[in-house]
Amino acid sequence: MTQSHTDADKVRHWWRTSIIDMEPGKIAFRGHPIQDLIGNVSFPQMIWLMVAGEMPTADQAALFEAALVAGVDHGPQAPSIAAARMAATCGVGLNNVMATAVNMLGDVHGGAGEQCAELYYGIATLMDEGTDLDQAVRDGLDAWRAEHGKIVSGFGHRFHKPVDPRAPRLMELVRGAADKGTVSGRFAEIGEAVQAELGRQRGGRPIAMNIDGATAVIFCELGFPxxxxRGLFCLSRSVGVLAHGWEQMGQGGRNKGPMPPEYLPLYEAKEDDR
Incomplete structure (x- = not known):
């Protein structure tokens, strides 16, 4: 092998991907030529193909799409949306506006679905080892709190009490998909059992399964790690971020902060300042 061939192989092997095969005049995703996909698959199907490596069935894609639709927006009071709208008044481009919001979707706000899915998968593992559902939920919650603290991701909402209107509809769709054999329904049972156990631990006061808890059920049912x-929720919420950013650009405004300028933050003086 000549030196030039060796160098060429080094370059080609620098990045390895099974996602796209691209060369001049050719684009194929997971073995599917782009011209065969355009006009024939939906955007949710395309997302699934790209991340999972195969085309979903129509029923899988419908349930997946429902989860994506449910998480698109929650209004300007959501920190990420508020930050996006503020960014839009600062002279940055729409891509910067969207990045501002997406970068705020972490463990507490918007990214809790990942943690909730970990909880569900942990409970499922306990059940695989022979623990019954109720005990697995209690043990899973104990393990969760030992690592993450008392707040359980995916449950509870500062606005929607005791019901987050998105969750019951998503769970209804999961149950329908389970009846058709599209999914097992196992993680729906786990999610609802966690919700019930948290209510019991609160002295019988019900607690909402929120959007993170409900979409985590769907993503687990569909086999996503x-x-x-979190990444899928970011895709979903990006739709709302785009809409709010574009709306704010149309409304105008300049250097808008988190509160009107006639209102100032409370200054808390230290003893040395008095």
Missing amino acids: APLS
């Missing part, structure tokens, strides 16, 4: 729950 827990970290993908």
Whole structure:
């Protein structure tokens, strides 16, 4: 092998991917020529193909799409949306506006679906080892709190009490998909059992399964690894971010902060300042 061939192989092997085969005049995703995909598959199907490596069935794609639709927006009071709208008044481009919001979707806000999926998968593992559902939920919650603290991701909402209107509809769709054999329904049972146990631990006061908890059920039912729950939610919420950013650009405004300028933050003086 000549030196030039060796160097060429080094370059070609620098990145390895089974996602796309691209060369002049050719684009294929996971073995599917782009011209065969355009006009024939939906955007949710395309997302699935790209991340999972295969084309979903129509029923899988419908359930997946429902989860994506449910998470698109939650209004300007959501920190990520508020930050996006503020960014839009600062003279940056729409891509910067969207990046501002997506970068805020972490463990507490928007990214909790990953943690909730980890909880569900952990409970499922306990059940695989022979623990019954109720005990697995209690043990899973104990293990969760020992690592993450008392707040359980995917449950509870500061606005929607005791019901997050998105969750019951998503769970209804999961149950329908389970009846058709599209999914097992196992993670729907786990999610609802966690919700019930948390209510019991609160002295009988019901607690909402929120959007993170419900979409985590769907992503687990569809076999997506827990970290993908966060990435998929980011894709979903990006739709709302785009809409709010574009709307704010149309409304105008300049250097808008988190509160009107006639209102100032509370200054808390230290003893040395008095």
